[in-house]
Amino acid sequence: MSVTKYYKSSVKKIFSIFLILPFFQQVIAQKNEAARYEIDTKRRGIELTDDAALLRGKEFERLDSTYYVGYLLEGYYKYNHSADYLGYKNAIPTLLKAKELMEKDFNPMLKNMFSNLDYLTQNYNRFQDYYSICNALKECYDNIEMPDSVMSLLNHIATYHFKKDFFGIYYHRAWTYHRNRIFTSAKYSFLKNSVGANERMAFKYCYEGLAFIKENEKENDEWFGQNQALADDLQIYHYLALLHCYNKNYDSSFYYYNILAQYGLISWNNYAGFQTEIGNFSNAQTFFKRDLSISYSGENVLKEPYYYLPELYIYAGRTEDAISLSNRIIQQNGSRPGFGWYNIALSRSYMYNDQLDSAENALDKAADFKELHIGTTLTQEQYEFTINLLRVNLLDRRIEELKFLHSNWWYSPTTLFKMAKLKWQKLMAEYNTCIELAYNPDRSRMVYDLFCSESTTTFDEAWYLMKDFNPKFFAKKYHNYQTTDKRENIQRYFKLFEAKFNYEDGRYKIAEQELENILSNTKLDSENEKLFLGRLYEAASRVYKISRNQYSRSFYNNLLLETYPQLIPFSNIRIPMRLETSGVDDETTEEIKRQLSHVNIDWTDKEKTPLVSIYFERRGDKYQATINVKSNTNIQVVSNRKLVFSSANNNVGNEIALRIFGKGGNVVFEEGSEY
Known part of the structure; x- marks a missing residue:
């Protein structure tokens, strides 16, 4: 075929296609x-x-x-x-x-x-x-965790200029800035370059949202009914209450929470966090419990009360209640979002109940779980930091437990080796945690301020991290907090930290004076602040040991035993106690008494000292020990705590020594347990 003929044929085909194309388009459109x-x-x-x-x-x-x-x-x-x-x-x-x-x-x-x-x-x-x-x-x-995409989507929706903000464009922008406040534009392009600047943007969008509602109120009232703007305002008030609390504008935060409560739209969980931050721990428990009775919109969200309420139980010395609550939500929730946070709460609860093996197991589960932080301002950075800080706490307790169970540990090569290994692990854990803290621009608010409602660590855990670093710097910081922070109920915590850091810095006389001032002038909620009292009595015992004031030291040792006995095995405090045993007396029970003689308790025959009573009995091929402990003022500290075991070859004496101070655990002692 010639080029001319080929060209003419091609043109005809193309022309035919154009002729029938509208027909096909019509067919497709109809289809x-x-x-x-x-x-x-x-x-x-x-x-x-x-x-x-x-x-x-x-x-x-x-x-x-x-x-x-x-x-x-x-x-x-x-x-x-x-x-x-x-x-x-x-x-x-x-x-x-x-x-x-x-x-x-x-x-x-x-x-x-x-x-x-x-x-x-x-x-x-x-x-x-x-x-x-x-x-x-x-x-x-x-x-x-794709906040850039969130902001891009919200900005795109805003281009339609809908006259009513069904999509929550303004408050969700504010929440996104607040939740990602520790980052800068280098990570997410929409962010500013400081925590303060990001917080200002969050406030800006809240107030722009209120202005938008006001601007369109008249027309929307005609379309959607009178007072429709109120519901939109209240949604933004929810976020303003959170923002003002975080920024320590407590009067403003309370103002918005009060309005939300009047209309029945308050988040009791958030309000409970606010109450915790200002040191009203009893109120915080009440409102967290109230939130637990409310059904959640979906199962796949973190139910924050199950994380924070166990903390409050720990402050109150109710460690077994904390364990029970944490286990309950883990069983109900399974491995859905929140599983990691609940295991962190469980680990903390076990730790203050002296069950370190169980604490480590729960912490490992949290570390291995891919958590999604749904329905919360809590972030992955906080999640990882909390796990690492609890790891530091756990290793510190492991070291102190060895010292308690082996009073002459420096003479034992085996114990010295274990001690060295634990100290190395703790050093590495502290290093990792401090690196995280150093690169977190929000560290003052989340850690140093104590009791921030959006913090995921406790005041006691913060102490474990700070105590090994620059006590003079932190003593000054907590002295300054007493003039700059307006939370009346948190002042005593700042004073306690200042005294403890002065003690760590070797300024014992100053620390003693500061502790005496706290002991003489502090009023608090003794039912819900037992952990504070325990740490106060522990510090007093140490400082009076330095000053050789034996009477005061004994007095505060006894108060510590009555208030928070689980702290004693990890406090390196050797308290005098009397031991009385009864029931079965054979080689096994004698071996247990021998094991007890090696722990860091000052066994004595003096009458005015705490009394440990252990009743041994045979149950078939097993033994049962029933433990009772009374303080020197006849307060029952441990009541009829049971332990069943088969022999004395598995450090049963060590387990009994820990249960003297309120350690929990199974009634049947596991074979092969070691210390």
């Missing part, structure tokens, strides 16, 4: 229109949360892959059934496709959605679909 009509018809009665939504979504995608509805159903199903990182990540592409396809077909409609009430009413179902897509997408981004 799509029919498919979409079928999809819309079949969709009626299907809720996004239905189990059949996924199958329907796939079916609709086959009918018309260019229509958003199938991807909405599939994407929302994936989002709604997600409980881990991969689940939310896999939902994002489908939701994004639904959003893009809907905007492609309905962009003019969305832009004119609020042009008049009739138009909104006529197209409200489409608007509801768009809301569902964007809200699910936003939640997915939040749940897998």
